[in-house]
Amino acid sequence: MKKTKEKNTRGRKAEDTRNELKDVLLSFFNQNKNRTFTAAQLRRKLALRSKSSEDALYDALFELERNNTLAHLKNGSYKLKSSSTTTITGVVDHVNPRYAFIVSEEGGEDIWVNTSSLKGALDGDTVKVAVYSSSGGRRKEGEVIEVVQHKKDEYVGTIEILTKYAFVVPDNKKMYSDIYVREENIKGAKEGEKVLVKITQWPTENRKPEGEVIQVLGRAGEHNTEMHAIMAEFGLPFDFPERVVEEAEKIDEGITHAEIAKRRDFRDITTFTIDPADAKDFDDALSVRKLENDTWEIGVHIADVTHYVKPDSILEREAYRRATSVYLVDRVVPMLPERLSNGLCSLRPNEDKLTFSAVFEMDKDGKVLTEWFGRTIIHSDRRFSYEDAQQVLETGTGDFADELLLLNDLAKKLKEDRFKKGAISFETIEVKFKLDEKGVPLAVYPKIRKDAHKLIEEFMLLANKKVAEFVYKMRKGESRNTMVYRIHDFPDVEKIKTLSTFVKKLGYSLNADAKKVSSSLNKMIDEIEGKPEQSVLQSLAIRTMAKAKYSTETTGHFGLAFKHYTHFTSPIRRYPDMMAHRLLQHYLEKGKSVNKAEYEEKSRHSSDMEKVAADAERASIKYKQVEFMQNAETRPFEGIVTGVTEFGIFVEMIETRCEGMVRMSDMDDDYYDLDADNYRVIGRHTGKIISFGDKVMVTVKDTNLAKRSIDLEFVEAGKKTPKTPKEDGKRRNKRVQTIDDEGELDW
Template identity: 40%
Template sequence: MSQNNLSSLEKKIIEILQSYPDASIPIPLLVEALGLSKKKGERKLKNAINRLKQLEHVMVSKGNLVRLNETASGDKNIVQGKLDVTSHGDGYVIVEGRDQDIKISRKYMSTALDGDIVKVKLMGYHKKSNKPLGRIEEVIKRASTLFVGTLDEVAKNTYIIKTDSHSSRVDFFVELNDLNGAKPGEKVSCRMIQWDDVRGYPQAKVVQVLGKSGSNEANVLSILAEKQFHAEFPPEVEQFAANIPDQIPEQEIQRRRDMRDEVVLTIDPADAKDFDDGLSIEILDNGNYYLGVHIADVTHYMPRGSTLDDEAFDRGTSVYLVDRVIPMLPERLSNNMCSLRPREDKLAYSCFMEIAPNGKLVDYSIEETVIHSNERFVYDEVQDILDGKNDHSLKPQLKILQKLANTLMDQRFKKGSIAFETPEPKFILDDNGKPVDVIVKERLFAHKLIEECMLMANKTVAYHVNTLRKKGGKSVKNDHPYLYRVHDKPDLEKLHNIRETAKPLGIHFDVDGSISSSKINALLKEVGGTSIEKIINDLMLRAMSKAEYSPKNIGHFGLGFANYAHFTSPIRRYPDVVVHRLLKRYNSGSTEYTYTQLEQIGEHCSERERYAVEAERDSVKLKQVEYLSERLGETYQGTISGVTENGLYVLLDDIYCEGMIRVSDLVDDYYIYNPNMHCLVGRSKGKKFRLGDTIKAKVTRTDLEKRQIDLALSDF
């Protein structure tokens, strides 16, 4: 569109937006960038923006965020990206370099399925949300996505897989030769073979029989398959692990720093079997702490490019479900060869840190070691020792670790770490995996002790590589590329939404101008101990950018660290394996991965981690639904955690799970949704249901397949 008739101010606005074509910029930042005065300048700027909006040069979204109108120029109408399909059947296309995903309604999806790379035509923006809308024009590349459903014989030798609502928006037909032994009524995972016409069924073949539909085993395996995980290892991977010698060669011990005569201890959950980190601690003559963080040396047993390494990369991470662990490495490695089990010689990769009493890092070294763990502690046991309830020969070491951890934690929060405290439910299961009780996990100082030591080691190894790069004086891409754990600043528009959510509750959240961790911590502190603490914590977590793995070091906003990498869990995280390899290679004066390879590894591992987190949450929700399925009609106290025009979301306090009261079930009045006040208001009686209110709710219905809980007000 022509800019000939624009004022000089309007042209300057366009120039700034063109410099950041994929960004949404707050009006206060534009005022500052243009050097305008705060009051008169902002009024003048808003008038200019309104005119640009009328001329279709710009879009203005919630929170007064301004961005270029992409559909105003034809060359940006077609984009390419990856399709992510929701459980409701709508999709979002993720396009690299864009800060907003493109929403695709079900009717514009064509034959595209979840995970496909697609070509999209931009069709404008949603009237209310200003989110970009699009239509899929072409499937560029099919994904090898696993789908989950129940096999049904609709006619003789005619089979359909009726997919779960969480898995796919379409059902599949299966030919007799592609059943893979599946029988009608069984839950299966499948992959699509072809789909050429949107008017017909896509064709698929069965990959795995998950069990009888509705059984606990089928439900859990379905969650894994939905998130593209599988439990069993290929035979060649198991064979590779089986061929690894049990004994550590003497020459391997000789070339390492021998820590077997030093006190090393591990602290883990009571049911843990993969002990990937150990600690040693002492006070030096100069009064400084000398902390050793000893990590299982997985890379010694897993050569790059081996069948074992390829499988670990594909998995990317271990998955921790309520009733089982799906490990990244075969059990022989994760629970035996690599696990730092007590009173056994083990190979480790260790980060030794000299730390001043004020928590400042004075010196460090990163070395290959051999250790001999003296004690395998569990968290409750350590807490009792620290509290003086029990005694132990290693109590002096634990008390030193306690003092150091307190110092490190204090320093971390002073420098900008965000203090999230999110309670988690813990299930008591019977022998069949059925939940018989649910409690909220207690977070002990013993947990924080381990966490602070691991954070310190992760921060130190990242600092080390940055130091090497500064000595080299070359570009990041060419000199010591590294795989960082990065965390960008939160989404400003979502923070504006939190401010609007908190305002009716009498809480002020300042998000004008720049956002800082201190502002976020102030809000979290203000709501601490109130009925809306969980609500605000959840909203803030959703507003946060997702932490990712990348060779581009932008720092870690949530932790307040300029340099951070994952080093401490190579048994269960593939990025830690990569970090170990990089550190070892740089220590020997050679290289291991290119910057481009690390970009690709980071993208893959970040995606696998997201899927693992979703699977873990789904398994928790499944057990919550199972638990309440046996308690229909029972009443619980809860807190209104969300209000929509469709009804109320209620978080049940004792069991920490969420269900919904539909507005149609509020039968004492006709309720109207007030989005500004986050409440439903009765038209006749004026009764209000507000975010944060405490109510009593009765369990009326559960759906295991959809993992949904329906509630009703027990007061009616």
């Protein structure tokens, strides 16, 4: 009994000491509201010398942290939380299982948040974050205080079935928690199948998300299953609703004399299309006619989709919802039903077709003398593939050789004029696959852009530019007509400076001055052409650029060096082009300016859906690249280091254009530290350096189709320096620029 009383007495004394310390700590932190302190610093500041008082300190700190009075920062220090703490709203970028960044809607520095402080928020969710300034000048840290909106509630993954329940392992690389599924919600899915699961209970700090299977996609690893999985992952529709198809089928395909009478007739003028060999929807055509004054009439004719798709119709609403066609490796997820995209609106040869046209009178130097915009009717004389047209350009013989050679000459002059005015000459390398009848990739090769591609591109750019200028100049000031523009902001100055510093280390120069950055970028691009580092340096340069988007504000297009630019030339596959057609016709008919807020919201939606489409397309390419490398022969591949992180080194294999990662944990010749500022890792003992842009030899260690990832091993890597660099080698919790699947351009 005596021992029990003594124990209770000691316990009460410890509790009293802890409570006293809590009061002392609160007073101390209130006097130092904007400062951070480690436990050791607090022990010295408060003159705590005994072991018992040290234990009480840690207990007091733990309780103050638990009741949200103190924040325990990443570096081990503590800081007072208060009502004056900065709160921001942003989007979760869950970069790895340990932590995430919150990207603020207002811009500025991203906020570091430990995964345990996410309050169950998932990648892409919009959250409110309490922000705390960390000590030592490091980046800001914070914790989620509210999940404002979940980005999505459906995930694709592979199901693992246990006795009374199952787990779905998500395909999404940034979803680090399996989804728990109760037995009654498995819905007949079998072990190892790909499923679509809907979240029914969101995760908390101590609990996994819970969901129910809503669709079984098929056996994981099968071509059709994986393509359907990618479509489901990005919320892409598998087919059109029945009522949409029915409305499309009811459209009368006949062209009446009354309709022709409303239009400018180009049916007797030489006209042709140039498209990929496997294309089925031809939404643009070119006409050529020589005029008496030694000039040329060039017509850019675009499928008149809005003649068939009426405002507020079922077809219109579905087109807006999709906003864009999506081009996966083996299929197209179209914006419009096939009857429209491949039939009524497709400018097929030897058929009368309704079009919306931009017609230019041009001299031999490529200067536009006059312009005309309006609805037309055409009759295409020939359907060229890019290869067919290229052969004519190279040989000077064949169908419409004179017209093609003229157009090519004018296109080169248009391009030359663009570059004189500051356009950027990015030529991104895209990959294409040869698939067998089951969808298995037999080969992967880069798409080659030749003069035939560039010819079409220049005239589409001209039409888009001139339509935008025409609408912009129709009225002035506050009464200016609302239009949907394609805009591309000037790149972030700090990013350009960072890129300039980096490329200098590789022997190139880049002037970050606003007036010289365009010409300097073009000079660098010319210098790296044909070199191994061309692809990754271009990708890195593109990543410094702002993302092009749609807006009713015409702030200009930096990449093209156009003050005004729109998307007018692809209404079969892009909803913004349909908006541009409607608005142009409305203003040609002397209509008043439309509601700007309404079209700004439509522009935002179109930009968002464009991002979804691009992500889905990259996912399908990545999947096929992984599948191809899975079946490729086991041998060394030459590669280029395309990114460095604290957990691994990204390498793009030059021959196959496939990217994989050499994990730090697999590099057993030394322990490597990340030098994020210089895009490299450094061996602690050997001083060996592996940097962005290095040529390396790798072999494929493993492939994971579910995660769409390739693990590599170095055969030969890095280079030795005379001595180990002076950096202290501590790993930094800092995002590093990596060239992943997002290095592409769409203007």
